[in-house]
Amino acid sequence: MIPQTQRYQxxxxxxxxxxxxxxxxxxxxxxxGGAGGVWDYGPLGTELKRNVKQAWWHEIVETRDDxxxxxxxxxxxxxxxVASGHAATFHDKMxxxxxxxxxxxxxxxxxxxxxxxxxxKGSLTEPRDFNLMLKTFLGPAEDTASQAxxxxxxxxxxxxxxxxxxxxxxxxxxxxxxxxxxxFRNEITPGNFTFRTREFEQAELEFFIPPDGTxxxxxxxxxxxxxxxYRRYLxxxxxxxxxxxxxxxxxxxxxxxxxxxxxxxxxxxxxxxxNRGTYDLTAHIKESGKDLSFFDEANKAKYVPIVVEASAGxxxxxxxxxxxxxxxxxxxxxxGKEAERVVLRFHRQIAPVKVAVFALARxxxxxxxxxxxxxxxxxxxxxxQYDEGNIGQLYRRQDEVxxxxxxxxxxxxxxxxxxxxxDRDSMEQTRLAADQVKAMLLERLAx
Ligand code: ATP
Numbered sequence: 001m002i003p004q005t006q007r008y009q010x011x012x013x014x015x016x017x018x019x020x021x022x023x024x025x026x027x028x029x030x031x032x033g034g035a036g037g038v039w040d041y042g043p044l045g046t047e048l049k050r051n052v053k054q055a056w057w058h059e060i061v062e063t064r065d066d067x068x069x070x071x072x073x074x075x076x077x078x079x080x081x082v083a084s085g086h087a088a089t090f091h092d093k094m095x096x097x098x099x100x101x102x103x104x105x106x107x108x109x110x111x112x113x114x115x116x117x118x119x120x121k122g123s124l125t126e127p128r129d130f131n132l133m134l135k136t137f138l139g140p141a142e143d144t145a146s147q148a149x150x151x152x153x154x155x156x157x158x159x160x161x162x163x164x165x166x167x168x169x170x171x172x173x174x175x176x177x178x179x180x181x182x183x184f185r186n187e188i189t190p191g192n193f194t195f196r197t198r199e200f201e202q203a204e205l206e207f208f209i210p211p212d213g214t215x216x217x218x219x220x221x222x223x224x225x226x227x228x229x230y231r232r233y234l235x236x237x238x239x240x241x242x243x244x245x246x247x248x249x250x251x252x253x254x255x256x257x258x259x260x261x262x263x264x265x266x267x268x269x270x271x272x273x274x275n276r277g278t279y280d281l282t283a284h285i286k287e288s289g290k291d292l293s294f295f296d297e298a299n300k301a302k303y304v305p306i307v308v309e310a311s312a313g314x315x316x317x318x319x320x321x322x323x324x325x326x327x328x329x330x331x332x333x334x335x336g337k338e339a340e341r342v343v344l345r346f347h348r349q350i351a352p353v354k355v356a357v358f359a360l361a362r363x364x365x366x367x368x369x370x371x372x373x374x375x376x377x378x379x380x381x382x383x384x385q386y387d388e389g390n391i392g393q394l395y396r397r398q399d400e401v402x403x404x405x406x407x408x409x410x411x412x413x414x415x416x417x418x419x420x421x422x423d424r425d426s427m428e429q430t431r432l433a434a435d436q437v438k439a440m441l442l443e444r445l446a447x
């Protein structure tokens with residue numbers, strides 16, 4: 001667990017400026033003025049997001065024998081969304097200001113009396129339902145028969161395939177199906193950078209449980225597993241787990257815990273873990289007329305499994321990790337002068353680049369060649385970056401993207417084969433034999 005710290009609290013502008021400057025996140029199709037609520041990930045952002053997904057996948061799929069992986073298509077038969085309730089009820093209430101023309105989500109407004117942007121009194125329209133699903137068409141005819149939706153969550157792809165997967169993977173409840181994939185919501189007011197977007201990725205687990213009274217235990221167990229995961233990567237006092245009171249739950253839900261992060265604008269949801277009862281499978285059984293119940297050979301009995309769901313947002317988690325890692329530190333440099341650096345204190349598993357390898361001088365072919373060969377060797381086992389030139393600048397550049405280690409090759413390397421290993425957080429530099437670097441870094445990465 002990362003202890004409570006006095007770590008610098010960046011503004012959203014600090015983080016979005018760094019994200020753009022260093023190639024974590026760009027506005028989608030920026031040269032055309034962008035697309036509202038849609039973002040692209042640059043080279044470092046792509047690595048960051050991949051590491052978030054890998055950390056989730058490792059915990060939920062790779063290290064367990066009771067969860068199997070899945071990858072459903074984004075497009076589904078539209079009946080899916082009728083059964084799940086999304087076609088009829090996946091609405092947010094929307095209000096418009098007649099004066100400044102801005103649009104708001106009614107539940108985000110403190111009152112409907114005046115516009116929060118232009119301040120006009122009585123200018124807001126009555127709240128109207130707005131379906132958040134994005135429409136598209138399958139095939140060449142744009143009529144209602146071919147209309148489809150871009151999925152607003154990945155979960156339904158798992159539910160409709162429950163029986164296929166249980167049979168093919170020869171599983172019986174309790175077992176889970178996990179997937180990571182894109183979801184789309186036509187949010188009324190996207191914003192707060194990548195927190196609320198119209199295209200995003202979800203990491204979802206649906207865990208199927210027999211009706212033997214263990215569902216609450218499983219729900220609590222999954223909350224624990226997810227808590228431990230978030231606590232490994234985020235500062236302790238910036239993440240909280242909020243269990244909703246029974247009155248706050250949907251009628252079918254038996255328990256729900258939201259994982260929230262303290263963003264610069266306040267607490268925001270990263271994940272929701274819920275005991276959903278038999279609601280989802282029952283809805284699909286009704287709508288499709290297909291029997292999705294499970295036949296328990298041992299007891300010769302059929303049942304509809306209870307589902308515990310853990311539904312996380314990959315982009316929101318990546319944003320939380322970026323904000324969480326952002327630190328500003330004053331220190332005394334090697335010449336004795338006071339200096340300041342921005343350093344992303346990513347957990348080593350999350351850091352986009354694990355090690356940067358530098359040649360101390362640009363114009364010395366022996367140094368460059370040696371550094372390149374060390375970097376090449378490391379590249380086979382971890383993400384690396386090669387650079388050369390002014391060492392102070394090189395360190396600062398790597399600090400700013402959260403690279404945990406730097407290896408510097410200098411003239412002494414040519415004499416005695418030793419290199420300098422520099423640690424991002426302590427800024428400590430140690431001299432060691434070049435041929436020990438790989439084993440040492442691999443050990444630290446695994447630890
Ligand atoms: P919110 O209340 O913030 O709109 P939600 O409760 O509707 O979120 P869920 O349907 O529970 O969200 O979705 C599960 C997870 O998917 C969320 O915890 C979040 O991390 C992610 N998510 C949902 N909507 C978005 C979005 N528009 N942009 C980015 N991530 C999202």
